[in-house]
Amino acid sequence: MTADRPVLVVAEQLDAAADMVVDRLNRRGVPVLRYDSADFPQNLTLAATHAAGGAGWRGVLDHGSRSVHLEDVRAVYYRRPGRPVIAGAVPEPYAAWARDQADAALLNVVAALPVRWINNPHDDRAASHKPQQLVCAAACGLRVPRSIITNDPDAARAFGEEVKGPLICKPVLGGRLDSGRGRPLMIATHPLDPDDIDDSIRLTAHYIQEAVPKSHEVRLTVVDDRLFACSITATTQAALTDWRTDPGGLTFGTTPVPESVAAGVRRYLASYGLVFGAFDFAVTPQGDWVFFECNPAGTWAWVESHTGLPIAAAHADYLQGAQ
Amino acid sequence: MLRPPPLVTTSVEGVTWDEGRQLNVKPDGTPWHTEPQAASCTDTNQDGKGDDVNDPYYAPAS
Numbered sequence A: 001m002t003a004d005r006p007v008l009v010v011a012e013q014l015d016a017a018a019d020m021v022v023d024r025l026n027r028r029g030v031p032v033l034r035y036d037s038a039d040f041p042q043n044l045t046l047a048a049t050h051a052a053g054g055a056g057w058r059g060v061l062d063h064g065s066r067s068v069h070l071e072d073v074r075a076v077y078y079r080r081p082g083r084p085v086i087a088g089a090v091p092e093p094y095a096a097w098a099r100d101q102a103d104a105a106l107l108n109v110v111a112a113l114p115v116r117w118i119n120n121p122h123d124d125r126a127a128s129h130k131p132q133q134l135v136c137a138a139a140c141g142l143r144v145p146r147s148i149i150t151n152d153p154d155a156a157r158a159f160g161e162e163v164k165g166p167l168i169c170k171p172v173l174g175g176r177l178d179s180g181r182g183r184p185l186m187i188a189t190h191p192l193d194p195d196d197i198d199d200s201i202r203l204t205a206h207y208i209q210e211a212v213p214k215s216h217e218v219r220l221t222v223v224d225d226r227l228f229a230c231s232i233t234a235t236t237q238a239a240l241t242d243w244r245t246d247p248g249g250l251t252f253g254t255t256p257v258p259e260s261v262a263a264g265v266r267r268y269l270a271s272y273g274l275v276f277g278a279f280d281f282a283v284t285p286q287g288d289w290v291f292f293e294c295n296p297a298g299t300w301a302w303v304e305s306h307t308g309l310p311i312a313a314a315h316a317d318y319l320q321g322a323q
Numbered sequence B: 001m002l003r004p005p006p007l008v009t010t011s012v013e014g015v016t017w018d019e020g021r022q023l024n025v026k027p028d029g030t031p032w033h034t035e036p037q038a039a040s041c042t043d044t045n046q047d048g049k050g051d052d053v054n055d056p057y058y059a060p061a062s
Helices: A016-027 A094-111 A121-126 A130-139 A153-163 A199-203 A237-241 A259-272 A301-307 A311-320
Strands: A007-011 A032-035 A045-049 A058-062 A067-069 A075-079 A116-118 A147-150 A167-170 A190-192 A206-210 A216-223 A226-234 A250-254 A276-283 A289-295 B016-018 B023-025
Touching: A007 A016, A016 A032, A016 A075, A016 A301, A016 A311, A016 B023, A045 A094, A075 A311, A094 A121, A116 A311, A130 A259, A130 A289, A147 A153, A153 A167, A153 A199, A153 A206, A216 A259, A216 A311, A226 A237, A226 A301, A226 A311, A250 A301, A259 A276, A259 A289, A301 A311
Parallel strands: A007 A032, A007 A075, A075 A116
Antiparallel strands: A045 A058, A058 A067, A147 A206, A167 A190, A167 A206, A216 A226, A216 A276, A226 A250, A276 A289, B016 B023
């Protein structure tokens, strides 16, 4: 591997995690081409060819001030880019069609590069959905909360009777709820009183779990088998239910990871073909770690910022091929 | 019951893009990422809008 083979960094411009990784690569002399898919096709030019024989796309990705040959790319860091933006002169519905063409072309030509990835977006997608995550986590030996997904109020009530304890309800799928008033809403985890279960459950699927008693929570960031565990201790009831809802009610630290949990998360990532994962765990007062979710493109810049854990360096090691 | 979403932001005042270094810098030229970063899953691209929808969790279930 020659020293000047570039790393592609695909992310939005205002992304501190991408900045951290690029900074590390710069210091190591590894060339970088960083782009946001939203730059395509207006400010990013792709010319990729595939021969009749010999597998692999070849060609140029040109971002104006710098360009790369696809066949030279060393690795790709793919982190929540935007979607292609079509010139305003193109009216709908043609603009939407053109955006889908641009999206599919750029993403899938780059995703076909046989290089190191954090993470290939196709692997991310398969790993993104909570119902499958729960199955995978349990199969990998991790403890998970008792859960029900249902639109049947009787089944929800029966689940509550089986749990015989506090319940929470959380979205099956992330994203925002745009009520048309102000900012789109983030739907957080919230306590669910079994007495409040009614026929409104029939309106859509609901994801209900036993409320896991928490000593604290852990954001466990894993990069190529290296584990970086950030403890999150809530000082308010809101933060205890969902730490994302009360940023002022949190303290951060580092914590060792039990070997059984470390083995479980490594099996989990391997099963999805992922190099990176941002796991959320609750740690019970008895010290048991309970898996909630794993975001394959989760945020981690704040973890390094609060704890000093060398997560960016671990990314750079993998992308550079140092290990 | 819906509440306004918490939006945790990291300041980007005075931050500009450094094309040569391929990262964001503060007015004195130091990398912006060396500033304290808010513990946020609600403003992942730090644009202060809290409307990030490119998270794979948002991928359509189909």
